[in-house]
Amino acid sequence: MKRRDTGILGEKLAGEFLKKRGYHIRETNYRCPRGEIDIIATHRGYLVFVEVRTKKSLEFGSPEESITPTKQRRLRTVAAYYRQTHHNLPELWRIDVVAIELDQGGSPSRIELIENAVSDG
Numbered sequence: 001m002k003r004r005d006t007g008i009l010g011e012k013l014a015g016e017f018l019k020k021r022g023y024h025i026r027e028t029n030y031r032c033p034r035g036e037i038d039i040i041a042t043h044r045g046y047l048v049f050v051e052v053r054t055k056k057s058l059e060f061g062s063p064e065e066s067i068t069p070t071k072q073r074r075l076r077t078v079a080a081y082y083r084q085t086h087h088n089l090p091e092l093w094r095i096d097v098v099a100i101e102l103d104q105g106g107s108p109s110r111i112e113l114i115e116n117a118v119s120d121g
Contacts, residue, residue, distance in 0.1 A: 009106065010054025011038055014098040017111050023048065032085075035078045039098075047093040049079045051118070054100040063099035064114060072118045 015025060023041040030037045039050035051071075053063035060066075067075075075095050083089060095118035101110040 006054050006056060006102065007052075009102070010098075010100045011052050013054075013100055013108055013111060014050065014052040015039060017098060017113070018043075018050065021113065023050075030078070030082065032078060032081050034081045035074045037075065037078050037082070040082065042090060045090055045092055047083070047090045049075065049082070049093070049095045050098055051075055051095065052098045052100065054102065056102045056104075056106075058101070063101060064097055064112075064117065067097060067118070075118050 011028065015028065018039065018041060019025065021043075023043045025039060025041045027040040028038065030040050037049045038052040039048075041048045041050060051067060053066055055063045055066070079093065079095060083093065094116045097114040097117035099110070099112045099114065100108055103109045
């Protein structure tokens, strides 16, 4: 499985996982001049920006450990841009992470939701 295929599978798994937990998906793979966010959803009165990280191996750390300070800044910037350019959004917002580990066969061995994983700065 190529890296891009791993990412696509992870985003599909994350979307299903979030829907089962009551998230309402607004957009996937949102792109703007500031960057991209994998999933934008609403959940219990919050606008939620979701970064999905999927790994086949823990050789270089867990999925959530791969979100560097630079990536965190970019996520905050994209979230701010989205909030400025879209209307009728919930006032409350947060950035969550869905960490996914795949086994050798490509099946999920762990899916974990980390709410408010990236603070607003």
